[in-house]
Amino acid sequence: MAVAFRNVDASPDDDVTTWPYEAIVTALERGLVSDWQPLFAEVRRNPWGTVARRVEGFLSYEPLPGVAPLFLRSIETARENMDRRDRDEVAQRVRAAVSASGMTAAHFAELIGTSASRLSTYVSGKVTPSSAMLVRIERVALERQGS
Numbered sequence: 452m453a454v455a456f457r458n459v460d461a462s463p464d465d466d467v468t469t470w471p472y473e474a475i476v477t478a479l480e481r482g483l484v485s486d487w488q489p490l491f492a493e494v495r496r497n498p499w500g501t502v503a504r505r506v507e508g509f510l511s512y513e514p515l516p517g518v519a520p521l522f523l524r525s526i527e528t529a530r531e532n533m534d535r536r537d538r539d540e541v542a543q544r545v546r547a548a549v550s551a552s553g554m555t556a557a558h559f560a561e562l563i564g565t566s567a568s569r570l571s572t573y574v575s576g577k578v579t580p581s582s583a584m585l586v587r588i589e590r591v592a593l594e595r596q597g598s
Contacts, residue, residue, distance in 0.1 A: 542576030548592035
């Protein structure tokens with residue numbers, strides 16, 4: 452049987468992103484694993500979103516035994532995974548820019564004001580460039596394409 456929400460205008464069947472704070476608390480306090488699945492799914496989808504922050508906030512002052520470690524680890528893992536995907540996307544954008552420029556990596560690195568070895572770390576994803584450097588990388592690639 453699904454957890455029942457009382458005194459809130461929401462149903463456990465509603466999209467979890469529409470649940471008010473009280474519904475999230477009810478699911479955490481009285482729900483079963485099946486009731487938590489929408490919360491876990493939303494945390495994986497948007498680990499810095501409203502649902503994740505509400506879960507995290509509630510558990511910071513009401514550390515429910517068993518529940519808190521499970522949810523907090525889930526949020527931490529989702530954030531780590533999102534960070535990894537974001538870094539991979541940046542590396543892909545750097546690779547695409549270098550490739551689209553038609554230049555050697557050494558020449559490209561010179562034009563963006565770094566060394567070929569540092570550019571290699573950006574291309575491989577070992578190091579993530581600053582936002583300013585990423586803009587410079589993409590700008591140089593666009594300029595070279597237009598030439």
